Amino acid sequence: MSPAEHDPSVSAGKHYGTPRYHLLLPHKEKFSPANAGAVATIAADLARSSKTPQAIRIFGTAVDTPFQDCNFSPLAIRRRWWHGGNIGLAEAYLHQLDEMALPDLVEVHGRCQVASHIKARRPDLKVALYLHNDPREMKGAATSAERRDLLDKMSAVICVSNYIRQCFLDGVDASAAFASKTHVVHNGVERLQKKQSPKKPVILFVGRMVAEKGVLELAEAAAQILPNYPEWQLCFAGARGFEVAEKSPYEKRVEAALVRLGAQAQMTGFLPYVDIRALQGEAAIIACPSIWQDPMPKVVIEALAAGSALLASRRGGIPEAAEGRAHIVDDPSVDTLASAIEQLITDDSYRNSLQQAAWADFPFTARQMATDADSARNAAISAPVERRKHGLGR
Incomplete structure (x- = not known):
């Protein structure tokens, strides 16, 4: 046949x-x-x-x-x-x-x-x-x-x-x-925790280390603010591609921007997904400062699922999930991100309210x-x- x-x-x-x-x-x-x-x-x-x-x-x-x-x-x-x-x-x-x-x-x-x-x-x-x-x-x-x-x-x-x-x-x-x-x-x-877990003073970025994701702007913004708040850490988890590779010129620029932060900042490179979800579960703040019109980044959904305070940009499809559940920056830049970071780490009540909003109102389940x-x-x-x-x- x-x-x-x-x-x-x-x-x-x-x-x-x-x-x-x-x-x-x-x-x-x-x-x-x-x-x-x-x-x-x-x-x-x-x-x-x-x-x-x-x-x-x-x-x-x-x-x-x-x-x-x-x-x-x-x-x-x-x-x-x-x-x-x-x-x-x-x-x-x-x-x-x-x-x-x-x-x-x-x-x-x-x-x-x-x-x-x-x-x-x-x-x-x-x-x-x-x-x-x-x-x-x-x-x-x-x-x-x-x-x-x-x-x-x-x-x-x-x-x-x-x-x-x-x-x-x-x-x-x-x-x-x-x-x-x-x-x-x-x-x-799907949420990994049955109840909202305690958070650590960490600002987490997860994703590809490329210009359109606003990584350098976030690094430069954090380098301005975090030296005044030594209890806070900054973590970049990701690489240019899906697997561990030599750092790109852009990643090296991000690395250089973080020198001022010393031990307050780390770049993990590519991590398996299970490790990413574990980091998200602990981070008090998760940032998605996309410069481009990001369609619907999964990290936005994961941040809300983790009950973290989400710092996001008004780009592409991001507001469809983040509106009313996150701190949204209309025009992501070093200055606007620095202002947002300082507000989120100094205003405990505001940060906690975003964490509670993310946890209480989560319709974006895998089911x-x-x-x-x-x-x-x-x-x-x-x-x-x-x-x-x-x-x-x-």
Whole structure:
């Protein structure tokens, strides 16, 4: 039987019981607790927190120690000179798919060109695009015409914030029916503590050590304020990439800015996710001073889950979670961040009120994220799909 003539018993939508979902990660994401990026941890939480975790299978680049409590299928990238690693991973997925029962929905995370490629190769499948970043900066979705074409082909477009949904629809001439194919699923995490834990006088930054995250501005701001408050510490946890590597020129600038603080400041480099969550549970203040339009940084959700006082910037999708639960800086700069830091560390009542607000009002659970994602998937598989013999498509 040729791949074009699939046994009806394994065709998408031709089985009985719980729908099957395949989640395809970007090729650089490591689905491992040792070095997972944000997208990989979100995918793991989507599976673990679903009411039907057995219905979700995650596909990604092979790793030595994948998350043990998820259905994970490692793929060997099919490398060719004419395409990159993401299309190579998609080709590996399509090759493996010929030997598997078909899913009701293929959910492509973070790569617009991969979603289009899979739909072109297999138009009989329903494909959803799960956007974690601004699609206008992505291959295959940079123009409004490309995004309109994606909206036409995809069974659903899932966005991590209303901000990202607006980015996707920017300039797209879409009817209400087409626009309804877009869904917002805010990121979520599970709390590690049963009750709010005591906090240490630590300001914590977690994330990539890159300019758009406002790391240097935070370092310079803290260097102005913290020498006057020696009981307070500053910790930067993260690196330029997902794994430990030589410091970039930007990281060296951050390091130089912290010299004045001496033992009050540390840069840990990349840490496993479990260690990050432990640090977050202890920190009195967690900072997310993004300069760019950050879509929905997971650290914002993690800070609220930890019951820490969140210092955030009014950028991208951040206010959707932080408004009313955090100290928000409208225009992140060294001066505005320094002022915010001093207020947070000197005004105990204000800092404690933010910690209490974060703990008491926390709707961003992993279970809620998974429930919202399942609703979007159910809407996608309920819609009709045009069935054609798969090939290169149009």
